[in-house]
Amino acid sequence: AHLAFVSLIAVAATAQLAIGQSTTKPKPKAAQPTLIARPPYAQQYKIGDRVQVYYQNWYPARIREVGKGDYKGFYRVAFDQFERQRWVDDDEMRVIPAGATHPLAFLTGTYGCYRNARPKKPQLVDELYLEANGDYRMRDDVRLGRIFLTKDDKIVWQGGALDDADAHVDGKGMLHIVRTRHEHWADDDPKQMQCILK
Secondary structure, X not given: OXXXXXXXXXXXXXXXXXXXXXXXXXOOOOOOOOOOOOOOOOOXXXXXXXXXEEOOOEEEEEEEEEOOHHHOOEEEEEEOOOOOEEEEEXXXXXXXXXXXXXXXXXXXXXXXEXXXXXXXXOEEEEEEEEOOOOEEEEOOOOOOEEEEEOOOOOEEEEOXXXXXXXXXXXXXXXXXXXXXXXXXOOOOOOOEEEEEEO
């Protein structure tokens, strides 16, 4: 009789499985994560811009370099009132209120570059393209280079046609480039040119 009872239980269990009934509760499936689409980073400032940077208070500063790679979205700034440079993001910067000016600021865009082969008739030798993120290239030499500004507003050229050249901006916005290895100069030329925003 005991053997018959055990057999009856086994048959009942088999019947439950056969009709799709489980003796254990099914585990709930994990919720699928929701992917949030982030907009691409939009650069708000460019090299040379005058801004205010928050450092326990708002201080005037100037953007010296636009970050790339791991520093994308950050800007290297130098403060006007004290010797300090730091990397900051958009949340730590704001536009200087209207009316503030800076004579050394220069614009990005296309520059016509001339050399003084003749005193009264400068010779157009090339074009310079300055991007807002600090990239640059020349019309006749498309190798990509990069610029950034030192504390004393010296322009540093890295790579490209003007690698290691010296340059500065005068009060009229003209870009003076000296000691360049640009292809239009012979060894005995002064290797100087002036670039004017078109």
